[in-house]
Amino acid sequence: MDESIVSDAGSGGESTPRTVHFVSLGCPKNRVDSEVMLGGALQKGYRHVDEASDAEVIVVNTCGFIESAKKESIETILEMAELKKSGRCKKLVVSGCLSQRYPGELSESLPEVDHFLGSSDMPKLSAVLDGERTRMLVGQPKDWVVSAEDPRMLSTRGASAYVKIAEGCNRSCSFCVIPKMRGKQRSRTIDDIVREVERLVSMGVLEVNLISQDTIAYGRDLGDGTSLEKLVQRVAEVRGLHWLRIFYLYPETITDGLIELLDSHPVVLPYVDMPLQHAADGMLRRMKRGHGGKRLYSLVEKLRARVRDLTFRTAFIVGHPGETEQEFAELCDFVRFAEFDRVGVFRYSDEEDCEARNFADKVRPIESYQRHRKLMALQREISRKKNRALVGRELEVLVEGPSEESELVLVGRHGGQAPEIDGVVFLSLGDPRPGTIVKARIEKATDYDLLGVLDEDGEVIEGAAREPSLRAPALVIKASDGRRVLRTL
Ligand code: SF4
Incomplete structure (x- = not known):
């Protein structure tokens, strides 16, 4: 198995693995950091759970970019802290930009939080899971950058x-x-x-x-x-x-x-x-x-x-x-x-x-x-x-999976639609597999989204022979910069 891109299937061997839940706030850059921490947790034998109430360890990777993002980060931390009383949570970890920016203030005002990591401290989560006792782990200088050797579990949909x-x-x-x-x-x-x-x-x-x-x-x-x-x-x-x-x-x-x-x-x-x-x-x-x-x-x-x-x-x-x-x-x-x-x-x-x-x-x-x-x-x-202007054109569409509105409708994106920030193509007919690229004819357009119909032969351009091997965990992703809020399934 590839050492660096981790799978959560069966991690932890025969014994019941310990459980972890992640909330990733802010931009895709933060999301990559969350994926690296999650990868590290899986390597330690932790299993990711979709519901925060089922997790023994909860990690909130915060955003501190603008006022509304800070507010959302604090609200999320407080919401998760409640699960130390009513859920299974034994350890609440806060990481990312907000703790990097306000380590002293947060440490004082949030006694419920067990550990603080900054924006360059993702690898330290492993030590926390091993039982590291230091509460304040926000590092200076900010000198870390992800590398190919870091464990990582993808949370993005499709391929x-x-x-x-x-x-x-x-x-x-x-x-x-x-x-x-x-x-x-x-x-x-x-x-x-x-x-x-x-x-x-x-x-x-x-x-x-x-x-x-x-x-x-x-x-x-x-x-x-x-x-x-x-x-x-x-x-x-x-x-x-x-x-x-x-x-x-x-x-x-x-x-x-x-x-x-x-x-x-x-x-x-x-x-x-x-x-x-x-x-x-x-x-x-x-x-x-x-x-x-x-x-x-x-x-x-x-x-x-x-x-x-x-x-x-x-x-x-x-x-x-x-x-x-x-x-x-x-x-x-x-x-x-x-x-x-x-x-x-x-x-x-x-x-x-x-x-x-x-x-x-x-x-x-x-x-x-x-x-x-x-x-x-x-x-x-x-x-x-x-x-x-795209109506009538035939476009390549990367199939992502069922839409958030209905399991009966698939969504994908054409090359001009970036993940999570642009619109999508709803695919009304056919049954293409998520994680493949198909050709679709655009039949209708709204302000942001498109409706596409698969080509008659539903031609698969890429990925047909490949079962998508990446099961995206239900990492809770909230974009704090005005972009879509979604939960990756
Ligand atoms: S807005 Fe300016 S300072 Fe901020 S990240 Fe972009 S280029 Fe850098």
Whole structure:
């Protein structure tokens, strides 16, 4: 058996294994950390249980990005702490960004918690399970990054996996606290990432999603010429990988080589996820983004011209201190011009340790609320138009499994739909196996989702001979950044 990607079937041998339950909050990067901790727990003989009330050990991997995420993390910890009274829970462990950010405060105000781990302390969970008694295990500096050798249990549906290629960020955007929680950028080597992808593919994964905080800067800290372009080239050559998607590109110059890969490599999806945050010069300056709006216009033009069938996802912040009506109007103009396929819109909130908190000219909550609504409405029109343009087309769809609404309807995604953040394709007819890629004709479109009908012969493109070997545990996943909240089954 592969040592690094762990299966939970039968772990613990003949004796009754001890039980663990995970709640993973926040972004996919946190989710990878949860999967690594879960993998470590399974290697220790623990069995993952779907219900928190059945678990002897509960781990809450927290998010501390914005106010609402912090609130959700605390509420979840308190909810889980109740199970020390009414359930089987003997140990409550809190890990991740929130405990990294507020170790002292949390330790004082949450006596129910048995152990605190930070954002770089995932490997320490094994010691906790072995009986480590130290309560405060939040480490400094924040220097850990996942490696191919780390045990990991996937929690994603179907045949999809996230691969974290680097940790931390070296930039200093005014509104962002991530560098303080996650530390300076540290990239994995290409060889290590390729090893992990090969293992994932050997277990039935068809789609790999590369993630980090600042993916375009991948490799720079290694100082040996490693670059995102070289990484993508190597990973895309892993035999058996069908889709490769890149997340979180900072709006810098994308090399011609990378554009070429996005446009024409059969495995690299023509999908760009690039959070732009704003488009007005004044705002970008205040946000300390290091570029003006002009660059964004030309970047969008260039990508649209050179990447066929491009799906462009971005995110913006409205209501950042100093944002004027004029600047917001400029942002709307830009969104009309760019016609992004998908846009996430976030309302600015003051965060401790962020420069923007000390800025004057705060935008009133009612104004930021209205701007959020207005931008969302504007984008909804664009998304609908884009989705409708797909009606009648035949697309490859990665089948994920039964929909959350009905077991009778299967859901999947085409290459332009990223897992968990974009819409889905509902497959109304046929019985394709989850974890395979099929061809479907798109019959209908709503604002975000599509309805597809399998091709007459229901042709399976990939994975037909392969029983999906990854049983995703019911890790409770809650996305705190405005994205979907779901429970992975
Ligand atoms: S690049 Fe992203 S992670 Fe880094 S500081 Fe800016 S917003 Fe935060």
